[in-house]
Amino acid sequence: MRLRLLPRDEKFFELFEVDTANVVAGAALLQEMVNNFDRAEELAHRIEEIEHEGDITTHEIFDRLNRTFVTPFDSEDIHALGSGLDDVLDFVEATADRMLLYEVGQPTQELQQLVEILVQATKEVEKTVRLMRDLSQSRRILDHCIEINRLENEGDRLSRRALAQLFRTAQPMDAIKWREIYEHVEMAIDKCEDVANILEGVVAKHA
């Protein structure tokens, strides 16, 4: 409904597409790590690099925002979207780091399942962001957002069962460590949902 008298800066879409591809790559590496734990050190290091690349893209987005007058959608939403994607990778990296730091040993099956959900959620985020170039596709955008919400619910249920299992069988100190690792994956999934909520909000404003 807003007039477009000035050319929008298309570069933002490119930056967000680079950023989301990077988030997908980070989640895929975390999955490789929890499924091949003998290569954990190497993969954690690659995740750290991916997280660093993400930081660079985030700052490029913020810098451009600071220099651009006509943005494709509200500057605060661009800012929130950049921060949200950054948060996803931060939690991916923090998960990988903690697994090594806490010396917890082989990932549990529940962790592998949680990370699978995270991988799916990041792929949905990537698809949603790609559609943002054309807000007339609001129905398809919202469908992906609903799917991200569904994945977040599934992750939540899985994580509850994983904790109950842990509290029944583990030693207190192991329970503390694994609980924190599960929580970090869950937070990464939550941040995907936050991104979906921001995009839903953008669609609502342009309806």
Place this chain on the structure above:
Amino acid sequence: MRLRLLPRDEKFFELFEVDTANVVAGAALLQEMVNNFDRAEELAHRIEEIEHEGDITTHEIFDRLNRTFVTPFDSEDIHALGSGLDDVLDFVEATADRMLLYEVGQPTQELQQLVEILVQATKEVEKTVRLMRDLSQSRRILDHCIEINRLENEGDRLSRRALAQLFRTAQPMDAIKWREIYEHVEMAIDKCEDVANILEGVVAKHA
């Protein structure tokens, strides 16, 4: 101070009133559960149903937002308010679920007191939302917001004492479980405060 050249969509107020009544009902059921723990399974199931109904209302709000041009207040605030109320019920349901899942046994007196504060906070939220139809009542709206803030502070103090008590007397594994349950009730109360903050913000914008 904004002109009203077009009719506002009054349906949003109705939806928020349905939504807050549902939040109040969810908190009341949680209170019934912690005070009558022999009926825990049945009450947890009813809380789950209430949470599901809340999800339906939330989606109705978001869908309508997506189809409505003139909203009674900023679309991002409507979105944030819908999300905030959804969050309250999510934490209510997660609390009930965890009590069963972790097999912690009889609720502590501290938990019963925390839930009592949550019940009061949801009732204040309901009153505040009802007043939003007429923003000229900003003084009364803000008074309810202050009361919600006060309740959140009270919950925070109570929860600190409950944890200190727990850490003095419980076994580590029980401390981990109860701490998580207390935290979830506290988060539900926090989310009531978030809703109050959103409403305060709306009042500020229309001052």
Place this chain on the structure above:
Amino acid sequence: MRLRLLPRDEKFFELFEVDTANVVAGAALLQEMVNNFDRAEELAHRIEEIEHEGDITTHEIFDRLNRTFVTPFDSEDIHALGSGLDDVLDFVEATADRMLLYEVGQPTQELQQLVEILVQATKEVEKTVRLMRDLSQSRRILDHCIEINRLENEGDRLSRRALAQLFRTAQPMDAIKWREIYEHVEMAIDKCEDVANILEGVVAKHA
């Protein structure tokens, strides 16, 4: 880029300067407390007073916001900034309180280091807020925001190492207690970063 046809209310800047000076004072007292733990009770009490003063300033900001038509920047950002500064002090006070309540004894060296980072972050926040009177200084404002981000990253790394150390050496119950104390300092630092993000957003909007 927005026109300034009406005088801006300069009082907001004064209130934010009072508020940030208070945040700096609170963090400094927490540092005194962790470095001189024999005076813990007295210093925790003074932190509580500082936190109470902060609440008064926050309400003054919100009240004024509610009565002012032309604000120096968007009313929602003023609201978010007031809330963010309030959150920093809340976590400072909660940290002090928990150390006494949980009877954890002498602060660890890691806690002292974390609090040092918090002190630096609050000083950067104070400098950034002082620059907001003149948004043409956006480069200097953004530089301080980058420094706050750097401090948050440093705090995060330190806190991870502190937890790994704790999980290797402490008893489970002590691990639970210290973990919560570390987390609260980290949250206070995170909230400084949130404040920086809000200020970055304000700069972006006025670019």
